[in-house]
Amino acid sequence: MTYPDSHYAATRSDDAVRPPLNGEHEVEVCVVGGGLAGLNTALGLAERGISTILIEAERVGFGASGRNGGFVGPGYSQDTDWLVERVGMDHTRALCDLTLSALDVIRERIEQHAIACGPNTPGILVSSWTDDPDGMRRYSDGMKQQFGLDLEFVPRERVANEFANSPCYFDGIYNKTSFQFHPLNYCLGIARAAEAAGASIHEGTPLVCLEVEGPQKQIVTPHALIRARHVVLACGGYGLGVLPDISGAVLPVATHVMTTKPIADDVLGTAIRQRICLADTRGAGDYYRALPDGRIVWGGRMTASTTPPPSLARDMLGDLVKVYPQLADHAVVESAWTGTMSYARHKMPQIGQLREGVWYAQAFGGSGMGTTTVAGELLSSAIAQGDDRYRLFEPFGLDWAGGPFGRVVAQATYWSYQMRDALTARKDRKKRASTVRQKTA
Ligand SMILES: Cc1cc2nc3c(=O)[nH]c(=O)nc-3n(C[C@H](O)[C@H](O)[C@H](O)COP(=O)(O)OP(=O)(O)OC[C@H]3O[C@@H](n4cnc5c(N)ncnc54)[C@H](O)[C@@H]3O)c2cc1C
Numbered sequence: 001m002t003y004p005d006s007h008y009a010a011t012r013s014d015d016a017v018r019p020p021l022n023g024e025h026e027v028e029v030c031v032v033g034g035g036l037a038g039l040n041t042a043l044g045l046a047e048r049g050i051s052t053i054l055i056e057a058e059r060v061g062f063g064a065s066g067r068n069g070g071f072v073g074p075g076y077s078q079d080t081d082w083l084v085e086r087v088g089m090d091h092t093r094a095l096c097d098l099t100l101s102a103l104d105v106i107r108e109r110i111e112q113h114a115i116a117c118g119p120n121t122p123g124i125l126v127s128s129w130t131d132d133p134d135g136m137r138r139y140s141d142g143m144k145q146q147f148g149l150d151l152e153f154v155p156r157e158r159v160a161n162e163f164a165n166s167p168c169y170f171d172g173i174y175n176k177t178s179f180q181f182h183p184l185n186y187c188l189g190i191a192r193a194a195e196a197a198g199a200s201i202h203e204g205t206p207l208v209c210l211e212v213e214g215p216q217k218q219i220v221t222p223h224a225l226i227r228a229r230h231v232v233l234a235c236g237g238y239g240l241g242v243l244p245d246i247s248g249a250v251l252p253v254a255t256h257v258m259t260t261k262p263i264a265d266d267v268l269g270t271a272i273r274q275r276i277c278l279a280d281t282r283g284a285g286d287y288y289r290a291l292p293d294g295r296i297v298w299g300g301r302m303t304a305s306t307t308p309p310p311s312l313a314r315d316m317l318g319d320l321v322k323v324y325p326q327l328a329d330h331a332v333v334e335s336a337w338t339g340t341m342s343y344a345r346h347k348m349p350q351i352g353q354l355r356e357g358v359w360y361a362q363a364f365g366g367s368g369m370g371t372t373t374v375a376g377e378l379l380s381s382a383i384a385q386g387d388d389r390y391r392l393f394e395p396f397g398l399d400w401a402g403g404p405f406g407r408v409v410a411q412a413t414y415w416s417y418q419m420r421d422a423l424t425a426r427k428d429r430k431k432r433a434s435t436v437r438q439k440t441a
Contacts, residue, residue, distance in 0.1 A: 040376020115189025
């Protein structure tokens with residue numbers, strides 16, 4: 001029952017251990033999983049006066065929610081063109097609005113519950129890995145007009161001078177709605193808020209058996225039996241086998257984060273000009289941010305195997321130096337770790353009800369901070385007040401994710417992204433080099 005060795009675990013705001021649950025209990029709702037999907041649901045339920053027990057196999061925020069890049073932004077892992085084609089423009093707008101409102105909820109909760117999860121600096125710049133200014137402009141204009149997102153096209157000179165000085169980047173898109181946080185400290189803050197509102201949270205309490213027949217569900221853990229009218233399964237990529245209809249609908253996909261030791265301001269500033277969230281446009285690119293003390297939190301790569309590769313720290317440092325060669329002699333890895341996300345084949349969250357009283361919230365992919373907040377709000381208001389907005393997610397059902405075969409496909413897809421990105425980037429860099437040669441000839 002310990003956190004993985006990470007920068008977040010080393011700088012967590014409190015270390016209160018919540019004892020495992022013992023004995024028999026009767027409650028309105030049992031939430032399984034202490035990541036942000038489960039914690040947000042427990043908080044939403046407790047705020048609405050519903051008696052709730054949350055059980056977590058390990059520690060609060062032990063999974064992806066306490067290990068991630070800390071980017072808090074609107075939208076989903078699936079892109080909006082796909083969504084419009086699948087469910088139409090109005091439905092897509094309603095889905096996007098949910099994630100925009102979720103960012104307000106997160107900001108309000110940080111303030112209302114005094115959650116020390118800074119820095120919460122606003123802004124994300126996504127830089128293009130390829131030479132496509134027209135495409136970038138079209139994308140930012142389209143998202144502004146159709147979904148009201150506050151995006152700004154940033155030409156390449158400004159990207160290099162004001163945001164991120166890398167030979168890999170071309171133009172960028174800046175979004176000031178997004179912001180950042182310390183994800184584990186945010187989880188711990190939400191857990192405390194849920195407890196203050198009346199929820200009971202137990203760590204070291206895995207669900208081992210679930211009986212869902214009849215109006216009263218039975219949730220069995222090693223030392224407790226909980227009877228509840230509702231059970232919410234929110235086990236992310238860590239809960240394989242809990243209920244096959246639900247757990248079989250997601251693929252666990254690993255991704256990785258490292259932090260460097262602090263880098264002096266004058267050196268860091270030659271590369272990272274602003275301490276906002278930074279990322280690139282590749283299918284599975286880098287995402288990173290510099291902290292106030294000069295550390296860089298650097299995320300990237302995806303693997304179908306969920307065990308950290310032995311060369312993780314070296315690989316991640318190699319990725320950083322490729323983007324910022326000027327930091328080669330200055331960046332030293334302090335810690336590197338792996339987390340598991342859950343993905344559905346359709347890349348949208350799965351939020352819904354399998355049968356009377358059996359709810360699920362999973363498959364938040366790589367954009368889970370806003371979307372787990374959406375899930376918590378929708379499921380708690382569905383259970384407490386009969387709100388049926390969760391049905392907006394009905395088109396994205398519990399399709400079987402393919403088991404071990406699905407993992408092979410996921411890994412192959414990632415490698416194909418890498419190859420395509422590398423080929424395009426090589427072509428664009430050759431083009432840029434020849435333009436520079438012509439200009440200087
Ligand atoms: C390295 C990494 C970087 C990422 N970066 C970002 C980012 O910058 N921004 C962003 O928006 N998203 C990011 N994501 C995605 C985001 O973190 C996830 O989508 C989100 O945290 C998922 O939340 P969750 O509650 O569904 O799952 P988790 O946080 O994984 O929580 C599931 C919990 O369920 C528990 N559990 C499992 N089985 C049982 C059981 N049988 N009984 C009891 N408990 C159980 C687990 O122990 C775990 O604590 C990243 C993910 C990773 C891994």
